[in-house]
Amino acid sequence: MTDESLIRTALDEWSEAFCTKNIDRMMALYSSNAVIYDAIPPFSSGVEALRTKVVDCFQYFPDGFAVEKHDLTVSIGSDMASAHFIWRFTGVPAGHPAGRHWLRSSVVWQRQTDGRWLITHDHCSAPFDPYTDKVVFNPDSSASASEASGACGERNPVGWFEIYVQDMERAKAFYRAVFGYAFTRLESPIELWAFPIQHSGGGASGALAKIDGCGPSGNNVIIYFSCEDCAVEADKAAAAGGKIHKRRFSIGSYGYIALVTDTEGNMIGLHSLK
CATH class of the missing domain: 3.10.180.10 (2,3-Dihydroxybiphenyl 1,2-Dioxygenase, domain 1)
Structure with missing residues (x-):
C-alpha cells in the first residue's frame, strides 16, 4: 500500500471511529505531542484535551451517523504528509445542530520510526464573514443563498x-x-x-x-x-x-x-x- 493510500485509509478510520463513538480507536491515530486547533474552543490544545472534549460530545450524537468528505487532497513527503478537505456529518436527525454546516480540515502527519503515520497537527474550523461576524456554514454561496431564503437567512425567525x-x-x-x-x-x-x-x-x-x-x-x-x-x-x-x-x-x-x-x-x- 502506498503512503497516500495509508493516509486516506487512516482518514476513513478516523471517521468510522468517531461515528461509532470509539474514542480509543480514534486517538490511536494521533501522536502523543499532537497540537489540535479545533472548531470548538480552546483555540489550541493537546491530545488529552481532545479526548475529553470528544467523549463529552458523543452523548449528543445519535447511534447511527456518518461523515461526508469533499475535495480531499493528500500530499506526501519523506517523513511528513498533509491532507486537506471539507466535510460534514450526515445521517443525523433533521434540525440537529451537527448537521447544519460544513467544516474544513487540514491534517499534518509524521512518519514514526516504526513506519507508521500519526497525526501531529489537526486543524478543524469554519470561516466567518468579518463584516457580520457570522460563521459561513456552506462552501457553496449560491446554495447558502437558496437555503437562507427558505430559513429566514442565518438567523432564527423570532427576533x-x-x-x-x-x-x-x-x-x-x-x-x-x-x-x-x-x-x-x-x-x-x-x-x-x-x-x-x-x-x-x-x-x-x-x-x-x-x-x-x-x-x-x-x-x-x-x-x-x-x-x-x-x-x-x-x-x-x-x-x-x-x-x-x-x-x-x-x-x-x-x-x-x-x-x-x-x-x-x-x-x-x-x-x-x-
Missing part, C-alpha cells in the same frame, strides 16, 4: 419577545433566581427590562414588560430558555415562587425540556441537551 408581568420587581427576582440573568432597563414609553442580548448572535432576545391591559399569557405562547440542565432550573423555579408544570422529559436527539410557571402566571419552557 424579539416580551413576557408580560404584573409585578416587575417580583418577576425580575424570579428570573434572576432561576437563570442568574442581569436585566437592563430599556428607554421606552412602557416599562421594559431586557434579558441579556448578544448583538452578534443569530438568536432571539426579549424583555419583561409591564403594560396596562396586558396580563400574563398563561400557556398560550411558550418561550424556551436554554440552560445546562432543565431539571435543575425547574427546581430553582419552584424555589423562587413558581410552579413545575412538567418535569424534565426527553425530546429524543434534541435533548430535554421541562415546563414551569413563573410568579406572574406565564408558562415558560426550559431546554437542555442533558
Whole structure:
C-alpha cells in the first residue's frame, strides 16, 4: 500500500471511529505531542484535551451517523504528509445542530520510526464573514443563498419577545433566581427590562414588560430558555415562587425540556441537551 493510500485509509478510520463513538480507536491515530486547533474552543490544545472534549460530545450524537468528505487532497513527503478537505456529518436527525454546516480540515502527519503515520497537527474550523461576524456554514454561496431564503437567512425567525408581568420587581427576582440573568432597563414609553442580548448572535432576545391591559399569557405562547440542565432550573423555579408544570422529559436527539410557571402566571419552557 502506498503512503497516500495509508493516509486516506487512516482518514476513513478516523471517521468510522468517531461515528461509532470509539474514542480509543480514534486517538490511536494521533501522536502523543499532537497540537489540535479545533472548531470548538480552546483555540489550541493537546491530545488529552481532545479526548475529553470528544467523549463529552458523543452523548449528543445519535447511534447511527456518518461523515461526508469533499475535495480531499493528500500530499506526501519523506517523513511528513498533509491532507486537506471539507466535510460534514450526515445521517443525523433533521434540525440537529451537527448537521447544519460544513467544516474544513487540514491534517499534518509524521512518519514514526516504526513506519507508521500519526497525526501531529489537526486543524478543524469554519470561516466567518468579518463584516457580520457570522460563521459561513456552506462552501457553496449560491446554495447558502437558496437555503437562507427558505430559513429566514442565518438567523432564527423570532427576533424579539416580551413576557408580560404584573409585578416587575417580583418577576425580575424570579428570573434572576432561576437563570442568574442581569436585566437592563430599556428607554421606552412602557416599562421594559431586557434579558441579556448578544448583538452578534443569530438568536432571539426579549424583555419583561409591564403594560396596562396586558396580563400574563398563561400557556398560550411558550418561550424556551436554554440552560445546562432543565431539571435543575425547574427546581430553582419552584424555589423562587413558581410552579413545575412538567418535569424534565426527553425530546429524543434534541435533548430535554421541562415546563414551569413563573410568579406572574406565564408558562415558560426550559431546554437542555442533558
